Amino acid sequence: MASKQVVMTTINGEEVEFLCEPRQSLLESLRDVLGMTGSKEGCLTGDCGACTVLVDGRPVCSCLMLGVEAQGAKITTVEGLAQGTKLHPLQEKFLTNASLQCGICTPGFLMSAKALLDRNPNPSEAEIRYALAGNLCRCTGYDKIVRAVQEAAAALANR
Amino acid sequence: MHAFTYEVARTVEEAVKLLAAGGEDARVLCGGTDILIQMRNGVRRPQLLVDVKRVPEMRELSFDPKSGLRLGAAVPCIEIYESPLMRQHYPGLTEAAHLIGSLQIQSRASVGGNLCNASPAADTSPALLALGAVAKIAGPQGTREVAVADFFAGPGRNTLKAGELVTHILVPPPARHSSDAYLRMIPRNEMDIAIVGAGVAITLDGARCTAARIGLGAVAPTPILAPKAAQALVGTTLDDKTIERAVELVREASSPISDMRGTAEYRRQVVGVLARRALHAAVQRARQN
Numbered sequence: 001m002a003s004k005q006v007v008m009t010t011i012n013g014e015e016v017e018f019l020c021e022p023r024q025s026l027l028e029s030l031r032d033v034l035g036m037t038g039s040k041e042g043c044l045t046g047d048c049g050a051c052t053v054l055v056d057g058r059p060v061c062s063c064l065m066l067g068v069e070a071q072g073a074k075i076t077t078v079e080g081l082a083q084g085t086k087l088h089p090l091q092e093k094f095l096t097n098a099s100l101q102c103g104i105c106t107p108g109f110l111m112s113a114k115a116l117l118d119r120n121p122n123p124s125e126a127e128i129r130y131a132l133a134g135n136l137c138r139c140t141g142y143d144k145i146v147r148a149v150q151e152a153a154a155a156l157a158n159r
Numbered sequence: 160m161h162a163f164t165y166e167v168a169r170t171v172e173e174a175v176k177l178l179a180a181g182g183e184d185a186r187v188l189c190g191g192t193d194i195l196i197q198m199r200n201g202v203r204r205p206q207l208l209v210d211v212k213r214v215p216e217m218r219e220l221s222f223d224p225k226s227g228l229r230l231g232a233a234v235p236c237i238e239i240y241e242s243p244l245m246r247q248h249y250p251g252l253t254e255a256a257h258l259i260g261s262l263q264i265q266s267r268a269s270v271g272g273n274l275c276n277a278s279p280a281a282d283t284s285p286a287l288l289a290l291g292a293v294a295k296i297a298g299p300q301g302t303r304e305v306a307v308a309d310f311f312a313g314p315g316r317n318t319l320k321a322g323e324l325v326t327h328i329l330v331p332p333p334a335r336h337s338s339d340a341y342l343r344m345i346p347r348n349e350m351d352i353a354i355v356g357a358g359v360a361i362t363l364d365g366a367r368c369t370a371a372r373i374g375l376g377a378v379a380p381t382p383i384l385a386p387k388a389a390q391a392l393v394g395t396t397l398d399d400k401t402i403e404r405a406v407e408l409v410r411e412a413s414s415p416i417s418d419m420r421g422t423a424e425y426r427r428q429v430v431g432v433l434a435r436r437a438l439h440a441a442v443q444r445a446r447q448n
Contacts, residue, residue, distance in 0.1 A: 005165070021207070022165035025195070045196050046264055047350070058237065058266040065267065067300050068165050069210060112262070133349035134261020 009070045011036075012080025020067035027051045029067030030077060038078035040104050042136070051134035053077045059115040059134070078107035081114065089155040090114060093148035100138040109135045113149045119159035122153060160199050167210045171297045171326050174211050179299045181207040187324050188212075189233045190267035192260065193276045206233030217271075217326055220424045222248060227332040232271025232325045236283075237262065239270065249330065250444060251339030251358055251437075255286035258343060261350055271325050274310065277317045278352075278383065284311075284382035285358035286341040288374025292330045298323035311381035334370065337362035338444030340437045343376070344429050346420075353377045354421040357409075357433035361441040366396045373405075373438075377420075378413035385412035388434070389396075397442060404440070406431040 004019040007029070020029045030036045030053070042050030044063045051062040054076040081088040090110050093099070100106045109132060116123055116131035123131070128149050129142070137145065165188075168174035178185045184206040186194060197203040211217050215438040218408075222244045230239075231444040236256040239245050247254045252270075253348050258393050259268055259282050273283045274294065285306045299322045307328075319325070339360040345351035356376030362369045371389040376382045388408035415426035 021162065023160040023162050025160075044199060046260065049261065049263055052263055055266070059263045060266045061192075061263045064190075064195050064264075066188075066191065066195070066208075067164065069188075069191070069212075071167075087367055115262070130349070131262060134263045 001157070005068050007068055007071050009072070010074045012076055022068050023065060024067045025056055025063050026053070026055075026065040026067050026070050026075075029064035029070070030062060033067070036077055036079055038107050040107055042104065042108075047136070048105070049108040049112060050105050052111040052135065054115055057115070057118065059112050061134075076111070076114070078110055081110060088114070089152040089159075090117070090149065093152040093155065094145070097144045097148040097151065099140060099144040099148040100137075105135060105137045109137070109145055113152070116149070117153055117156060121157060123149075125150070161201075161204055162197075163205055163209065164207045166207065167213055169213055169439060171216065171324075173238060174209050174214060174324055175287055175297050175299060175322060177207070177209045178324060181205075181209070182321050185209060185285055185321075187272075187275065189269045189272040190235060190264075192264050192268040193272060193278075210277065211324065214326075217347045219327070220245070223331075224332055226329075228330040230270060230328040230330070232274075232327060233269050234271070236268050236270065236273075236338050248333050249286075249290065249339060251341040251360065251441065252283065252286040252290060252330070255341040255343075255356075255358065258282045258341075270328055274307065274328065275317055275325055277311050277313075277315050279314050279379060279381055280353045280356065280377035282343055282353060282356055282376065283339070285356045285374030285376040287328065287330070287358075288382055288384050289339055289341070289358035289360040289372045290330045291360070291372060292328050294325045295327040296323050297326045298318070302326075302383075304329070308384050309382065314380050322334045322415070323357045333343055333448070336445050336448055337366065337370070338441050338448055340440035340444065342433045342437045342440070344433060352420065355415075355429045356382075356414065357430060357437045359434065359437040359441045361438065361445050363442065363445045368392045368395055368397050373409060373434055375413060375430055375434070378415040378426050380414075383412065385434070392438075397438075401442040402435060402438065406435050409434040 040050040042048035186205040188208040217231040219231040239256040343353040343356040358374040
């Protein structure tokens with residue numbers, strides 16, 4: 001019953017095949033099976049958003065999705081943001097705005113922000129705050145994060 | 160999480176067969192945003208999860224002016240919000256779907272799952288009740304239809320029998336000069352469970368109200384209709400006195416409990432306020448239709 005299943009996915013543009021038990025979440029599959037520890041475990045109840053990844057372009061809590069449900073899906077994790085050593089504008093602006101302290105929430109914020117900017121390249125502050133409502137930060141607060149997303153949007157528009 | 164078997168159904172028949180074979184130990188998996196948390200907490204321990212998201216007809220979202228809305232039970236909430244048809248014809252149900260959790264949750268959670276999870280505080284249920292929605296159910300004995308008003312059995316319990324699943328939610332087409340609205344009360348801007356929810360659907364003929372339905376959430380063991388309050392509106396011009404009478408009847412229909420989210424007295428007060436506001440919102444929309 002607990003036998004492992006083969007799951008074929010595309011992660012950060014590369015075809016990836018992995019084995020997992022049905023009871024393993026996508027988050028566990030990423031971290032414990034594939035060794036991709038960028039996505040963080042926070043609450044395991046879908047409240048904090050630290051485990052946010054994109055599945056077929058949409059932000060989801062990878063703790064609330066089974067690894068086996070990822071069959072055939074295109075997944076983007078925080079590891080897929082930078083191109084080689086070149087950081088994504090969101091990552092750069094999080095750094096220059098000091099939008100993180102402990103950093104546990106950061107990968108989730110980056111992925112939610114990426115999902116937003118992919119769909120809406122020029123969001124208002126209210127739209128940014130709405131899109132990030134499913135991500136909790138307990139040390140930095142949200143203003144610096146919102147500013148980073150605004151500056152990233154501007155940087156992406158000027159590219 | 161405990162070990163279990165995971166199966167993907169490709170058709171409704173396949174899902175029914177798998178669920179029937181699994182009996183009481185089998186559960187449907189849609190978005191998973193409730194069931195996976197319940198399993199992690201040990202609240203539910205299904206031995207089999209049947210994933211129905213790959214059943215094409217359960218991902219259907221279509222509107223026909225004669226037959227109304229066919230909403231596949233596995234359609235994620237975000238697709239409802241992104242549908243111009245939904246925003247135009249069922250704005251109240253659309254806003255309810257858009258209030259559930261975060262965008263991360265809305266990308267997975269479905270109205271069908273919200274219905275079957277049968278939380279008294281489910282956001283889409285009062286909106287469905289107000290619209291007179293019907294759950295289309297498939298099971299070993301074939302298909303049947305049950306009004307959402309008759310679907311709930313208690314907190315976290317529905318009236319599905321072993322082997323059955325909700326495949327669609329059917330909503331009648333909106334009549335001329337009609338509309339709906341849903342409002343909920345939470346102590347913060349986003350991301351919380353309703354202290355109270357109120358959905359109103361209304362039909363007008365000039366200034367006169369010709370039909371009304373009011374659905375309430377988080378003020379009873381299940382989401383409920385407030386038929387007496389709705390009846391008080393029908394045939395009137397929705398003058399202030401009539402609305403105040405309906406608000407009183409809404410409060411009488413509710414039987415809230417006190418818990419960490421709010422006291423029974425607070426809920427009874429707020430449910431009237433929300434019903435009044437949702438009514439005004441629905442009327443304003445109906446005038447434009």
